[in-house]
Amino acid sequence: MVHALREIRRVLAPNGILIDLRPVSDRWPIEVISAQEVHETGRVLDLPNPLADDEAANRAVIQASGNGWFLRDREEFFPYYYTWDTPSEMEEWIAEEWNDFIDMDEETKRATRSAWALGGAEAQVRVRVKMLITRWKAAQGL
């Protein structure tokens, strides 16, 4: 990761900026949304791999900053929603696509199905992914 940041610094013009946009592990909430409300039914379980990835990414940017390659300029978190029409579709997606980094316990699955069933015909389910966006300014004279 540090090598990648050095390579990015190489191809950036003086006064160039780097935007780092990535999800961060934080036991993302599961929500049922209906016409009436947004109801949190539980949270996903973070598996070890993504936590290790987050730590490695954080170490890399700290090292890049410490090396004087970039200066942190601005940083914010924001929500990024993955939305499905039914709980079963969400469970299927998590089992097939996200099985390396998150899981759901049975209690959360049951709570989500119940809330969705009570939410009316237009109810949907979603995972609120925590996103981090950081703007770095390329330092001069690498």
Add this chain to the structure above:
Amino acid sequence: MTLQKDTERNETKYLHGFADFTGKRVLEIGCGEGRLTWQYAKSTQTTIGVDPDRDALRVAAVDRPSDQQNKVHFACANSQHLPSAKETFDIAILAWSL
């Protein structure tokens, strides 16, 4: 399966809040199928998207709008060996890839 991503378009809002892409030379690392690319590339001078996944890049190339054929290009590469000369870009985006 009816998955919708970023239904509130927060990613696009924040991306544009953090950078002005107008007339800029942009490098996107981890562009994949170009999902994020199409949210900003139209106003750039040039955009180069790189990704190690050739299949994803083929999708991105097919999806490229006709008015961006000459300004948006894709290359198969990883972030440790970028196929560009020194000081080529005004903005680099690490898209879900650090």
